[in-house]
Amino acid sequence: MPITTIIEPFRIKSVEPIRWTTREQRENLLKAAGYNLFLLAAKDVLIDLLTDSGTGAMSTEQWAGVMRGDESYAGSPSFTRFRDSVQEIFGYRHVIPTHQGRAAERILFSVMCKKGDVVPNNTHFDTTRANVEFVGAEAMDLPCAEAKNPADQHPFKGNMDVAALEQTITRVGRERIPLVMLTVTNNSGGGQPVSMANARAVSELCHKHGIPLYFDACRFAENAYFIKLREPGYSDKTPKQIAQEMFKLGDGCTMSAKKDGMANIGGFLCTNDDALAQQEKNLLILTEGYPTYGGLAGRDLEAVGIGIQEALNEDYLRYRIASTAYLGRKISEQGVPIIQPPGGHAIYIDARAFLPHVPQSQFPGVALANELYLEGGIRSVEIGTLMFDQAARMDLVRLAIPRRVYTQSHIDYVVEVILEVWQRRKQIKGLNLISGAPFLRHFSARLAPAD
Numbered sequence: 399m400p401i402t403t404i405i406e407p408f409r410i411k412s413v414e415p416i417r418w419t420t421r422e423q424r425e426n427l428l429k430a431a432g433y434n435l436f437l438l439a440a441k442d443v444l445i446d447l448l449t450d451s452g453t454g455a456m457s458t459e460q461w462a463g464v465m466r467g468d469e470s471y472a473g474s475p476s477f478t479r480f481r482d483s484v485q486e487i488f489g490y491r492h493v494i495p496t497h498q499g500r501a502a503e504r505i506l507f508s509v510m511c512k513k514g515d516v517v518p519n520n521t522h523f524d525t526t527r528a529n530v531e532f533v534g535a536e537a538m539d540l541p542c543a544e545a546k547n548p549a550d551q552h553p554f555k556g557n558m559d560v561a562a563l564e565q566t567i568t569r570v571g572r573e574r575i576p577l578v579m580l581t582v583t584n585n586s587g588g589g590q591p592v593s594m595a596n597a598r599a600v601s602e603l604c605h606k607h608g609i610p611l612y613f614d615a616c617r618f619a620e621n622a623y624f625i626k627l628r629e630p631g632y633s634d635k636t637p638k639q640i641a642q643e644m645f646k647l648g649d650g651c652t653m654s655a656k657k658d659g660m661a662n663i664g665g666f667l668c669t670n671d672d673a674l675a676q677q678e679k680n681l682l683i684l685t686e687g688y689p690t691y692g693g694l695a696g697r698d699l700e701a702v703g704i705g706i707q708e709a710l711n712e713d714y715l716r717y718r719i720a721s722t723a724y725l726g727r728k729i730s731e732q733g734v735p736i737i738q739p740p741g742g743h744a745i746y747i748d749a750r751a752f753l754p755h756v757p758q759s760q761f762p763g764v765a766l767a768n769e770l771y772l773e774g775g776i777r778s779v780e781i782g783t784l785m786f787d788q789a790a791r792m793d794l795v796r797l798a799i800p801r802r803v804y805t806q807s808h809i810d811y812v813v814e815v816i817l818e819v820w821q822r823r824k825q826i827k828g829l830n831l832i833s834g835a836p837f838l839r840h841f842s843a844r845l846a847p848a849d
Contacts, residue, residue: 404720404806407713411458416444424772432844433768433829435777444775445808447797450743451616452498452656452663454801457708460660460701467697472688476696476703483703487638487710488615488645488653490668492675494682495692495699499616499654500525501685502667504532506612506652509677510576511535518566519579519614520558521545521586524785526579526614526652528837535576538566539789542596545587546791548737548748553628554593555737556584556621558600572607581614582621582644586781588794589617589741591624594632594644601647610671613644613651619658619709620742623719637710650674657743660705660801664698714802718742721809722799728813734820737794744798747816749782752795753826758783760828760848763793766819769826770795774815784831785840 419427419442431437440446446453456464468474481493496502503526511517513534522530522537530537540562544552558580567575580600584590604611622640625632632640645651650669655661669675679689686693694702708714719742726740735751749756749763756762763780770776782793797812819826827848834843 404717404724406802406805407717408457408802417441418444419775421772424775428768428771432832433764433847434840434843434845435767435771435779436841437844438771438777442775443771443777445804445812446777447744447799447812448777448779450657450798450800451654452661453803454656454660454662455803456660456662456701456705457802459708460704463700463704464697467695467700469696472690474690474696474699476699477690480699480703483707484666484668487618487641487706488651488668489642490645490650491670492668492672492678494667494669494675494678494689495694496665496667496682496686497693498656498663499614499652499665500529501693502652502654502665503529505678505681505686506577506650506667507533507535508681509674510610512576514574515576516566516570516574517577517579518558518563518575520556520581520584520592522579523581523585523614524838524840526581527786527789532837539586539791540566541584541587541791545584545590548588548735548751548792551738553624553739554591554596556582556587556590556592557596558592560596560599560603563600564603567603567607567609572609575607575609577610577612577649578604579612579614580648581616583617583624583742585616585743586786588737588746589620589744589796590737591621591628591742593629594625594640595629597644597647610649611647613648615645615651615653616657617743618644618653619706619715620718622710623712623715624742627719637712637715641710655702655705658706658709659702660709661698661701664694664702666692666702718801721806724806725797725799725809725813729816729820732817732820734816744796746781747795747797749780749793749795752820752823753828755824756826756828758790758793760830761793761845762828763795764845765826765828767795768829769819770815773819774811776812776815780840784834784843787839
């Protein structure tokens, strides 16, 4: 009989206490936060699944790297180790460190885009979309057809619609498309992977028209492991070999190292274009720092350089994907509608299907996320109408699982809370928006229960 119990491929060396609260306390805390989980204090959250960005636990090797960190302003050996590690995996000529992924996006789009341009993507995430739109360009999502059906079991629902991309190039003209971006895995689309075949097809089309292809590489290791599991011809390749093959298809990338970089802060921007790299470094110096530290301490460069290698470890990836799938399977077996198949870093509950009586204008994703907090102190995030306004194709609640932080018993607790809310879903009411910023309004919006 095969052993099926999921165990964490690490031992716990240090612990951090988490605090229990009562439902009455959580009701008062949520009201004070304007029914926006971003505005809660972390100490008032029991299981924090708001994001997997920067919330992971670092390894003993990363902490050793922190102690080695050299804080020289220019030419630090920590930068050299960081750069060499990035180049081994990603292969691009220029590696530009930034304090996190959105800084890399801001620099990339500020240099490459202008008002009236169009940037196609399989699906832009929130900061990517905001940085494109901030310079006056249009962020265009071109997900594959299967991505539009939450229940579809297609193995690569993160794929881009290549035919739609070609139609877009023909319609708007190549001169209005400074770059195409491919997000791996497709976060806004449910944490779904992109196949190598799709990445290759996108690459061939881009290069046919002379358009640079950039990867949003935040969760590149998880994407590589899905390819190993699901795509014919890759089962015998390592995740690192698969990642290296994929990045050869592109001209550069942005990366938030707070995800598959396994670090608490950091990111980078890569390109093979010498002239573009110089422009990007000039802008980097204005707002981030010198090109050999880019807004990071030397110790952070060390942590990232080690972390991107650890993220490709097969024992870790096997556990990571299995644990996420376990959560998805346990709740979907009881009828909870989720994006299928389960993604790599998160489970996405289909809030419109969970709460069909709550209209889109009353933010069903926010309503459901709030209820999970009230029931069990779990913080999640809405990816839907509040986050993307009219661009929202779905209203989802993302349960993003921090790396190497929670155990299987924590996951079992999350399952119990979700199923308890599922049983009384018809009693949940929507919310009205009271205030919100013009960009990324979900970070600071305040809401109130609808009548």
